[in-house]
Amino acid sequence: MSPPARHTAEDGAPLAASRRGFLRGSAAAGAAAGALLHGGPPAAAATPAARSAAAPEYPVEVVFTLNGERRALTVDPRTTLLDALREQLGTTGPKKGCDRGQCGACTVQDGGRPVLACLTLAATVRDREITTVEGLARGEELHPVQEAFIDRDAFQCGFCTSGQLMSAAALVDGGGAAGDGEIREYMSGNLCRCAAYPNIVDAVRQAMEQGGVRR
Template sequence: MANSNLTRREILEAAAASGGALVGGQLMPGTTSPAAAQGAAGIPSPLEVVLRVNGAEHRMTLDPRTTLLDALREHLHLTGSKKGCGLGQCGACTVLMDGKRVKSCLSLAALVDGREITTIEGLAQGEQLHPLQAAFIERDAFQCGYCTSGQIMAGVACIAEGHAGSAQEIRDWMSGNLCRCGAYDHIVGAIQDAAAATGSVRRG
């Protein structure tokens, strides 16, 4: 990591300690608990983080508790990745990290320093949509659209991983991405179309 000599454990301990201090202060207003006193004096110092997002390198100074999702949305203004549950259960925040899908709400930005991150904003090549983006439009695979960016990013990974051989396989491997509008049949169809268009699988 280019930012400091802090280890993963030290970053997590700093985040946990300061978070606990804030909670302690809120639970006991008007008092100064040992945890609150420690938090006032021991809030973790900002870290220099290098994020590679959609092919561009960004040098940022972040609180070590900053999630990748917040770094993308609040600092880089890439708002395509959505905040949903904040627990890694809905998939609205899915991005690709070194080509693998991850829930960005569960990843600390400081721990992905230097990794290659791709968001929904980085899929299209100029005016040319990614095949899965085009398939989502053709199939009407979204309604409210809130989950769409996460569905597309997970779908891109699903195809790349070779898990788009059948509708059931797609459903199994896309189960971590929820659609409250219930557009699952259209999403599966779009992934099948994109897989066929890219030559990843044969349509039966």
């Protein structure tokens, strides 16, 4: 039995179209059609590096104190304090968790008061005193809450710990709480996915008993 004859074009040349060739041709045709519809080839999207390197359209000069040192920044008015600290000043203790003010991982202190750096515009901290977890210790001497977190094993993965420490330090340095219920209420804005809450309460209680500020 003879093999089936191959189809040929009108000029007699064999048709050698393959599935891969067909798909490549279809893709090329689609790209050409898109270019015609939109008046030319699509512009290349700006890379994150290019966007970050661009100067802000309306720059704002901000001078403030960070962990006892005077710092100056030029920022876009929309830049959050968290992004300014991490990306411009290299202060990476505050963590970017939810970036929506829900987890507390970015907590810093503004004049001793805990604030969420992801919801605070950098432009609003002019002439303010900002403290991050890097500024809690005094030299080699840890703050009482840092010592207590170690003693009570009040962390596991550690991602939320810097924010927990800043809230706890504000509580302890501000006079403490009347009991465990008040500690839990004060610390409720700081989430711990590892569920170390009982140990955190124990640590805050220990720090309260030892006394606060050593900075």
